Amino acid sequence: MAYRRNPFLERMSEKTTSDQEFVRLFSPKILECLPEDSFGGAVHLFTSPPGAGKTTLLRAFTPTALRAFWSNRLVQGTKTESFKDFVSRGVMHEQEGPQLLGVLLSCASGYADLPSGATLAHDGIFRALFDCRVVLRSLRSLAALLGMESTVELASVELRYEGAGIDLKSIPTTKSAVELVEWAEACEKGVYAQLDSISDVSPTGLPVHVRFESVLWLQSVRFLRDGKEVAPRRLLMVDDLHKLRKKQRAMLIEELVELRLHIPVWLAQRSIALGAELISQGARDGRDLRHYPLEDIWSSPREFEHYASNILDRRMEVQQAVPSVAFSAYLRDQLSQQEVEEYWQKGVELANKYLQNYRHSPRYSEWATHIEAHLSSPGIESLQAIAATQILIARDESKRQLTLELAPLSADELEDRDSTQVQRAAEIFNHDSLKTPYYFGLERLCILATSNVEELLMLAAALYDGIVARQVLRRQTDIQVSPQDQEKRIREAARKKRDFIPKNHTEGTRAQRLLDAIGAFCRGKTFQSNAPYAPGVTGIRISEIELFRLASESKRGTASLVTLQKVLAECVAENLLVARSSSASVARDGGTVYYLNRTLCAYFDLPLQYGGWQEVSLTQLVDWMEIGFQPSRQRRLGA
């Protein structure tokens, strides 16, 4: 790896890092979460927003990466986790090394620029180009797997065919690997000599294939070197499926499924390709097509945290600016006495002002005493307890509007009414009123990443700058970044993310306006003095009826709803909104909840827990998207 100032800035996609570096940075935790049947003979579709790790996962199975894992299989005499995982799945052999020929192709290579039109010739050219590339990439991958410098050395490899491979019409069933490489190169060059033209291309004269024969070739060809079979297992991986035209994508998936392959074919695409389907959660699996949304691969937040932590620590190991210890070691998760003091003074002032109205209240006198008791023990926990009590008082007040109960509430009653949710609400309320740090620590960093590796690295990069800054200022005895500094850097990164939305998305300006409105709406609902939706609202819900209306009106071409559907789909595809299904209950129909991306929650100063949402109508969403949020008056804590 070339010298890099911030190791968290680098994306570990196919092109940007060396294989050795890839192996060092690759976290095997994701392998443990792969479904068992993902190596079975079928078409497996992996989807996710950008940055979730699809290409990284696919790259791990390419020959050069597998060879790198093989040569790094022992660390201080102990087998690495990655090696053990590969052996358990038959990808590697304990003694003989890599057994799997992983062939990785990207669809971001001109298929979408092929002549368009619904004719057999156009479809045939797509298959022909795909086929010659699969064959070429397979043979190059084989050369890499066998440690050869170039495909010329494939002269020592003999090809034999069995089963469906004998019946291939478009791919020559030659025994010579070198000849087949030459055929594939010539085929592609011939296609490109005509295709890469300045004017429109006619399909006449271009090769036309009637089926995706390359996949049949890959599953049936045997590679023999010095009489011994090599690379007995195969895996075809096709990345960037979203770069194909809709019809090409549908055709590829459909025809691959129909081939009933007995080798696994992994297709990876960004969620954006699912289009309007993304907006409503529905089953997409079929018998021979298995769909794995990568963001759902983690069974719990804790599991993602382990994965994330592993990634961060590996990146720390490859930098030299600061000692290579665990990333979490640099993130202080407690406020110091001195730091607490600055918030304490303000908290005491506000609490005393608040108590003026309740100290002598017959109903709340005991609870007020509880607050006063906390005022004599400085600390963040006391501030939180005070805020929690204030919330509970506000709740009691709002329920009492039609009664005249004057009986005092006891301390036991306070304890009974308290809950984790109220405590969490108290924490975010203190963050809002006293500016106590909230977005800090490894656990919160992982939540902010919204199950997306790229987001995790973006936030970690910001924190790393803080870590290095402390190192540079050598007078600092404490190497850890303070909670305030962590929060400041995280919020700055969140601001950049929010500001970058119009520059990075097709409907970016509308998306930003909609997200800003959702953020403001959620804030309005969260920071009500009685915290009715504790710990807070971080999402909106659209009912099934409204979703159905959205789909049908969009088909009819109602402009505003067509745009809304597109904006929502893009927000979900790009991980700006996280869609979760919401089941029906006695009081309401089913629907879908769209939670704000957790980093955006940091921008809007919202809590990070899921669960709090409010139902909205399509009309409201269209208004927010076009005009922005129009606030209404709300009673706020302390107002």
Add this chain to the structure above:
Amino acid sequence: MLWEQYVFQRGTKVQDLWERMYRDRREAEKPVKILYIAGRGFDVRANAVLEKYVESVSESACRIEKAELVLVGFSSYQLSQELQEQTDENAKILSSLFERLGSTTTVHIGANGEEEDISAASLLRQGNDQLMQLISDHTDIVLDVSSLPRIAYLSFMLALLQRLVKVNGNSYLLSGGGVTFQILVGEDARLDGKIQSEDPSNDLVMIPGFATALQAESMQDWPLVWFPILGENKNAQLQKVMEAVPLAAEICPVLPHPSKDLRRGDKLLLEYKASLFDSKDIPLTNVMYAHESHPFEAYRQLLTAMSRYQKSMSLLGGCRLVVTPLASKLITLGVALACFEMKLKVANSNYAVAIPNAEPQRYAVPLEELRKSEPEISMLILTGEPYQ
């Protein structure tokens, strides 16, 4: 070099050259048949350029046998209502300005309903075809790039050059079969800074004819040299193209220097420090400098660099040369000339040239800023009489 000798003028000298050129035609009793291609867009600079052109041609009193104005419109860009209205108004102004010489035709480039996700490269190829069909026995083809999007004018320019530059054994003729091909640019750096281009497409657009280097599987193992031609506020677009650039690529950023703003190069270095220079660890010795407003200077710089890399890397079996123009129009034109010339020699050679772009979907600019524009005209003649 094809354009070892070249014709390039700026400012008032442009009109002097036009007057001289068309007066000579009048004196030689040669008929003039003009095809003037311009963008049907919101940018008012095209109006100023056309006005000056029509004025000069009329004053020369040459015999105009036919003259056609082709306005090229695009349906896939998102514009505010104001800019849409300005676009319609500009179209009317351009038509009425050209009435003295001839008629106006409009060509639309965009998806036509049946296949909504037709790629931008396919649309550009179709656009090229539509324009080529309009060319018949014209003596003068004028391409005004002032209000055309970058991918459009690059595509049209390269298509026209491919048609006009003829092979003659081992060399190439710039006589163009007697067709004088001019490119006009109305430059206003102040206005350029006010036009915001937003929402870059997630898909890279490859200029037709310049895709193989990045797309062909058979070339994936060839070393790659990337020349990002840097301009202000293009970070998002640069990031999109950078995703296609492999780790081992040699990167040679091009900065505009000399420049009217003496600090322009420094500002660009700062703007792209984190996203390009730091993340790719590019040494400053790799940086190239091209004159901000002299396209043939940029052409020479880039062509020399590309030829040098191609020659050294041929020892490794082949190389891919990738150019991403993100700078002003004049530099972009020079860069396109270099790419065109490199491509001419590509047959039977182990190298390929690609021009990827991340095209913005939306443009925004305050109307008052547009209307205040006072562009300076620049003119390049690429084929025709001067080269005979």
